[in-house]
Amino acid sequence: MNSTQTFFVVGCLPFLDDLVGFALPILKTPARPHTEVVQYIDEYTGLISGFFEFERTSEQIVLQQNDFTVKGGDEHVLAFVTEDGFCHLGTATSLAPILRGFISRFPKRNAIALQVAELIGNAQEKNLLVSQCVKSSSTQPGCRLQGHFTREPLLGRQFGVIWSH
Numbered sequence: 001m002n003s004t005q006t007f008f009v010v011g012c013l014p015f016l017d018d019l020v021g022f023a024l025p026i027l028k029t030p031a032r033p034h035t036e037v038v039q040y041i042d043e044y045t046g047l048i049s050g051f052f053e054f055e056r057t058s059e060q061i062v063l064q065q066n067d068f069t070v071k072g073g074d075e076h077v078l079a080f081v082t083e084d085g086f087c088h089l090g091t092a093t094s095l096a097p098i099l100r101g102f103i104s105r106f107p108k109r110n111a112i113a114l115q116v117a118e119l120i121g122n123a124q125e126k127n128l129l130v131s132q133c134v135k136s137s138s139t140q141p142g143c144r145l146q147g148h149f150t151r152e153p154l155l156g157r158q159f160g161v162i163w164s165h
Contacts, residue, residue, distance in 0.1 A: 005029050006071050007037060007051060011063040012079035012087045019062065021112045023079040025089060026061050027051065027070065036061075041076045048074050062087045078119075096120045 008030075012023035027037045035053055042049040048070055064087040070077050078095055080088045080102070088098050099116045107113070110132050117125045 004072060005031060005051075006069050007039075009064070009066065009068040009070065009077055009079075009089050011061045012081065012089070013061055014081050019085065020081055020083055021109075022115060023062065023081050023087065024054075025077045025079040026054065039070065039076055046076060048072050048076050064089060092119050 006029065007027035009025050010028050011026050013026055014023040015021060024038060027039065028035065029037065036055075037051045038054045039048045040050040040052060041047070050072060062081055062085065066089060068077065068089050075091045077089055078092060080095055080099060082088065082098065082102055083106070088095055099120060103109070103113045103116055113132075114126075114130065117128075
């Protein structure tokens with residue numbers, strides 16, 4: 001796909017079975033209106049470096065009517081589905097109030113809270129949430145994997161070391 005084309009964000013594909021939380025933004029372009037596309041993000045810059053076709057059924061996509069557009073070189077777009085089934089789209093900065101609001105309404109969603117802290121949180125928030133996630137790793141499915149990755153590296157270290165790299 002041509003990264004100079006403009007793509008419209010038409011909805012998202014939720015990652016979790018309960019359809020709440022972060023989701024994969026789905027894009028389309030007027031040049032190929034029946035083709036679903038996802039963004040390819042440069043890991044170093046955090047910017048969109050390209051687009052590629054995504055073969056999924058449209059029935060699974062949470063649709064969203066908006067005028068949000070992106071092209072290559074733009075800051076990548078995120079998608080987050082709230083408990084009301086609404087797909088919120090935007091950059092990390094623009095979604096911050098929605099993400100913090102969700103966490104304040106659902107403080108026991110530790111895995112999502114940890115993802116939010118990783119994206120927009122400060123060091124103190126990250127440390128607290130890693131600690132909570134590790135403690136609840138046996139009961140919170142999303143935290144089990146995080147607990148696996150954080151326990152070994154943290155032996156003999158402070159939580160803050162993880163976030164300083």
